[in-house]
Amino acid sequence: MNNRAAVITGSAGSIGRALCKVFKAAGYKVIGVDIKDQDGVEADEWLHGDLMRFVADDEYRDRMLGAIKAASGDAKIGVLCNNAAEQRLARTEDVSINDWQVSLDVNLTAPFLLAQGLLKDLENAGGSVVNIASIHARLTKPEFVAYATSKSGLVGLTKALAVDLGGRVRVNAICPAAIDTPMLREGFEGRSLSDLDSLRLCHPAGRIGQPEEVAELALWLASPRASFVSGACYEIDGAISSRLHDPA
Numbered sequence: 001m002n003n004r005a006a007v008i009t010g011s012a013g014s015i016g017r018a019l020c021k022v023f024k025a026a027g028y029k030v031i032g033v034d035i036k037d038q039d040g041v042e043a044d045e046w047l048h049g050d051l052m053r054f055v056a057d058d059e060y061r062d063r064m065l066g067a068i069k070a071a072s073g074d075a076k077i078g079v080l081c082n083n084a085a086e087q088r089l090a091r092t093e094d095v096s097i098n099d100w101q102v103s104l105d106v107n108l109t110a111p112f113l114l115a116q117g118l119l120k121d122l123e124n125a126g127g128s129v130v131n132i133a134s135i136h137a138r139l140t141k142p143e144f145v146a147y148a149t150s151k152s153g154l155v156g157l158t159k160a161l162a163v164d165l166g167g168r169v170r171v172n173a174i175c176p177a178a179i180d181t182p183m184l185r186e187g188f189e190g191r192s193l194s195d196l197d198s199l200r201l202c203h204p205a206g207r208i209g210q211p212e213e214v215a216e217l218a219l220w221l222a223s224p225r226a227s228f229v230s231g232a233c234y235e236i237d238g239a240i241s242s243r244l245h246d247p248a
């Protein structure tokens with residue numbers, strides 16, 4: 001162990017599991033936080049937590065922050081990886097206020113409140129925040145209004161915190177394009193398998209990404225090797241965001 005704890009939200013999800021595995025292998029004490037069961041997650045501590053409630057309820061928030069700090073034990077909290085997210089898809093006229101609120105609460109407000117609540121610990125550890133944003137922060141498509149807005153906000157938050165915290169805590173974001181996970185496949189529900197194949201081919205890399213590739217980038221961003229990297233948003237996208245899509 002490196003005497004550093006890494007707090008990873010959304011640890012029961014596909015990228016969350018990869019994050020836990022990679023940080024644990026690097027010697028971190030991994031504290032997973034998720035609303036779902038965390039069977040098989042490679043974490044040292046699992047906390048059941050609802051980030052919606054974390055945002056809405058001050059008492060619950062204090063209890064969850066206390067539980068995270070208690071779970072870290074002797075290790076200093078050196079990494080907060082805000083990875084949990086809700087992806088609610090609907091055309092503009094069908095976006096409910098609930099979909100909108102859930103998207104902003106889980107994807108944007110909870111990351112801010114976690115960074116705020118763990119700030120002293122992160123600062124004491126010379127630590128950093130890694131926000132898992134999305135390509136949808138910058139480039140999006142129909143039905144992603146709530147999700148894309150929340151992810152743009154998360155990129156804005158990354159830069160604003162990096163500036164406000166200066167040398168105290170580094171704050172960076174990762175903007176993945178398509179990563180091979182159930183969340184991605186849900187976006188293709190009701191469509192043919194060939195749509196997924198077309199998606200692969202849209203990426204100049206000729207494939208979509210793997211959760212471990214996102215996790216490896218997060219590990220590097222959190223490490224001292226990235227000590228001058230703050231306020232950055234790294235695209236991990238097989239070059240899709242560099243490609244001009246025109247019919248020629």
Ligand SMILES: NC(=O)c1ccc[n+]([C@@H]2O[C@H](COP(=O)([O-])OP(=O)(O)OC[C@H]3O[C@@H](n4cnc5c(N)ncnc54)[C@H](O)[C@@H]3O)[C@@H](O)[C@H]2O)c1
Pocket residue numbers: 009010011012013014015016033034035036049050051052053082083084085086106132133134135175176177178179180181182183184
């Ligand atoms: N899969 C992709 O292609 C892709 C692409 C770009 C960005 N991302 C981002 O990567 C991150 C992980 O995505 P994933 O594909 O592993 O998704 P996932 O759905 O497998 O994981 C998300 C996790 O967040 C948890 N979560 C949701 N609401 C919560 C709440 N209220 N309280 C606590 N936990 C809650 C879920 O239970 C789930 O385990 C997300 O931030 C997502 O936006 C994913």
